[in-house]
Amino acid sequence: MKENKFSESKSKVINGLIEDIKKSKSVAVVGIDRVPAKQFQQIRKSLRGKASIKVVKKSLLMRAFDESGIPNIKGLEEHAEGPVAAIFSKENSFKLFREIQNSRTKAPAKGGEIAQEDIVLEARPTNLKPGPVVGDLQKAGIPASIDQGRVVIRKETVVVKKGEKISREKAVALSKLEILPLEIGLDFRASFEDGIVFHKDVLNVSAQDFINQMIAGHSNALALAMHISYMNNETVPLMLGEAYKRAKALSLSIAYPTKDTIGELLAKAKAQAEALGSKLPEDVR
Numbered sequence: 001m002k003e004n005k006f007s008e009s010k011s012k013v014i015n016g017l018i019e020d021i022k023k024s025k026s027v028a029v030v031g032i033d034r035v036p037a038k039q040f041q042q043i044r045k046s047l048r049g050k051a052s053i054k055v056v057k058k059s060l061l062m063r064a065f066d067e068s069g070i071p072n073i074k075g076l077e078e079h080a081e082g083p084v085a086a087i088f089s090k091e092n093s094f095k096l097f098r099e100i101q102n103s104r105t106k107a108p109a110k111g112g113e114i115a116q117e118d119i120v121l122e123a124r125p126t127n128l129k130p131g132p133v134v135g136d137l138q139k140a141g142i143p144a145s146i147d148q149g150r151v152v153i154r155k156e157t158v159v160v161k162k163g164e165k166i167s168r169e170k171a172v173a174l175s176k177l178e179i180l181p182l183e184i185g186l187d188f189r190a191s192f193e194d195g196i197v198f199h200k201d202v203l204n205v206s207a208q209d210f211i212n213q214m215i216a217g218h219s220n221a222l223a224l225a226m227h228i229s230y231m232n233n234e235t236v237p238l239m240l241g242e243a244y245k246r247a248k249a250l251s252l253s254i255a256y257p258t259k260d261t262i263g264e265l266l267a268k269a270k271a272q273a274e275a276l277g278s279k280l281p282e283d284v285r
Helices: 002-023 037-046 058-067 073-079 093-102 133-139 168-176 207-227 235-253 262-277
Strands: 026-031 051-054 084-089 105-107 119-121 144-147 150-153 157-160 182-184 187-193 196-199
Touching (some): 002 084, 026 073, 026 093, 037 051, 058 073, 073 187, 084 093, 093 187, 133 144, 133 150, 207 235
Antiparallel strands (some): 026 084, 026 187, 051 084, 105 182, 144 150
């Protein structure tokens, strides 16, 4: 009896997820590892009315994807490693991604974390007072010294490379320098929309980047159309202009007079006549 109730409960969850999927414009999978409970609740509150976050067993979420009957949505499964949640949104994938990214916050390292990016310190003076702190920085591999009564970093230094573990010594040193090397929050993995799974690398494009790509695409398409003489509203005026320039150049080269070339031909003839005349004896001119 208990097993039947448990099975019914799972079926109810799966059916609820399928309903959420079908009602949503986009469905995203996000990592929730090490996300503070307070921040998670704040994100959930900020998305109210636009999206809902559901933390369920991964196996139930995968079954919901499978049983939804929606083509290609199972592509989200490969992005569901570790603790994850699903976001069901009324917004498109790009807007949802931007909202989730904006909810991430900087945090100090405590030691043992993996660097998300290269942690680079520029050569610069610090606000630290001279003392034992210089030794602490040097132990962490930071080239620190005292200059004019201030602790300075002598040269640009990569303290930790992306993917490396942040040691306790380096975490303490970065904290003293007020460097917050970590970002905490939901880890947006991928989103599904209109039959397509969008990886976060694709979604991580700013509005200006998108505009620049559109401009470059238009420019490349126009160049190709001109190269193959493909006629449309944009290329015809350019083609006619190019044809006019070539026709005029040909007319000038063979001295064929037209209303557009006669002026230049006469000017050329005059210049040639003056050049020839300058070579004649003065009494013949």
